[in-house]
Amino acid sequence: GKGAYDHFMLKEIDSQPESLRKTIQGRVDPEAGEVTLDALEEGDLEGVEQVHLVACGTSYHAAMFGSNLMNRRGIPATAHRANEYTDTIPVDGDTLTIAVTQSGETADTLTAIRRAEKKGAQTLAVTNVIGSTVAREVETPVYIRAGPEIGVAATKTFSSQAVTLSLLAEHFADDLPQGTPREDREEFLAALERLPEDIQRLLDTTEAERLSRHHLDKEAFFFIGHELNYSVALEGALKFKEITYEHAEGFPSGGLKHGPLALVTPETTIFTLLGSGPSTQTRSNAEEARARGANIVTVAPESVNVDDVADERLTIPDTHPDLTSLLANIQLQLVSYYTARQLERPIDKPRNLAKSVTVR
Numbered sequence: 530g531k532g533a534y535d536h537f538m539l540k541e542i543d544s545q546p547e548s549l550r551k552t553i554q555g556r557v558d559p560e561a562g563e564v565t566l567d568a569l570e571e572g573d574l575e576g577v578e579q580v581h582l583v584a585c586g587t588s589y590h591a592a593m594f595g596s597n598l599m600n601r602r603g604i605p606a607t608a609h610r611a612n613e614y615t616d617t618i619p620v621d622g623d624t625l626t627i628a629v630t631q632s633g634e635t636a637d638t639l640t641a642i643r644r645a646e647k648k649g650a651q652t653l654a655v656t657n658v659i660g661s662t663v664a665r666e667v668e669t670p671v672y673i674r675a676g677p678e679i680g681v682a683a684t685k686t687f688s689s690q691a692v693t694l695s696l697l698a699e700h701f702a703d704d705l706p707q708g709t710p711r712e713d714r715e716e717f718l719a720a721l722e723r724l725p726e727d728i729q730r731l732l733d734t735t736e737a738e739r740l741s742r743h744h745l746d747k748e749a750f751f752f753i754g755h756e757l758n759y760s761v762a763l764e765g766a767l768k769f770k771e772i773t774y775e776h777a778e779g780f781p782s783g784g785l786k787h788g789p790l791a792l793v794t795p796e797t798t799i800f801t802l803l804g805s806g807p808s809t810q811t812r813s814n815a816e817e818a819r820a821r822g823a824n825i826v827t828v829a830p831e832s833v834n835v836d837d838v839a840d841e842r843l844t845i846p847d848t849h850p851d852l853t854s855l856l857a858n859i860q861l862q863l864v865s866y867y868t869a870r871q872l873e874r875p876i877d878k879p880r881n882l883a884k885s886v887t888v889r
């Protein structure tokens with residue numbers, strides 16, 4: 530049950546330190562710089578020349594995060610929306626196709642992975658549900674171990690998918706000829722182990738709840754970010770529209786000026802995701818929007834100065850640059866939750882949506 534919580538969504542957001550501990554448990558050894566994934570063995574990616582990730586909705590955003598992280602480790606990976614993974618996409622025996630699906634039952638994702646299998650690709654699934662259709666059909670199921678998720682809005686499973694994909698990225702970096710073991714792997718794995726504590730620190734603050742009250746009368750909510758933060762910008766917007774019913778869109782930071790800027794007015798709030806680095810592209814595009822009256826809410830690590838661009842800010846703990854986006858995502862989950870709550874929306878069961886979409 531929900532216990533002391535009014536909604537499963539908040540319970541599930543709050544459970545992320547615990548669910549992520551389970552995702553990581555026994556799989557990471559920072560001192561040895563090693564990742565162990567039950568289903569996978571060394572060298573079992575021999576012959577793989579490209580990695581395709583296929584998924585829908587929130588799982589697609591986790592797949593985008595995962596493919597970006599793999600690219601950073603030298604692995605040629607691309608994320609595809611499962612519905613667009615059609616026969617026109619070149620797939621052969623040198624391809625590894627990974628289905629990312631919480632339920633393991635999403636029809637569009639099953640269609641995509643079956644198509645890849647038919648063309649001779651190796652197949653793997655990153656899923657939450659043991660014994661699900663996808664887990665039974667692929668060669669290699671890898672479980673995210675997030676525990677059951679009741680809220681239609683996916684929260685803790687996004688985080689566990691992203692972390693599982695980052696473990697896969699580390700595993701593949703050893704196996705693929707293109708992958709190069711990175712010098713900072715120990716640091717990354719140590720940061721991964723600290724992630725549950727960082728999330729707990731973030732959850733103990735009330736910034737997102739307070740901030741949500743200031744934006745209830747806005748006409749549109751945009752979310753912008755670059756690279757890893759781009760996937761989270763899309764996820765932030767999806768979550769926001771799904772449970773608040775307000776107009777929300779995610780854009781790559783640099784894309785704003787190629788069209789969407791025409792929509793920006795003083796009634797627009799722009800959640801601006803900043804990394805620990807200079808984030809020049811995101812800052813300059815947010816400044817453009819601010820000059821047109823937009824309210825800029827930055828989501829940035831503690832140590833980052835945002836005074837020149839932010840009207841308001843949400844803070845996240847400092848961590849490894851590859852994990853900053855996952856903390857930002859949790860602030861955005863909270864913003865969506867508290868906004869929907871103020872607007873008295875039926876948070877756990879939004880209109881027109883189902884937890885698992887088993888039709889094409």
Ligand code: M6R
Pocket residue numbers: 585586587588589629630631632633634635638681682683684767768771883884885886
């Ligand atoms: O079970 P799956 O991960 O395959 O589901 C995919 C999407 O339908 C799902 O993530 C959906 O977008 C969520 N309701 C978003 O919160």
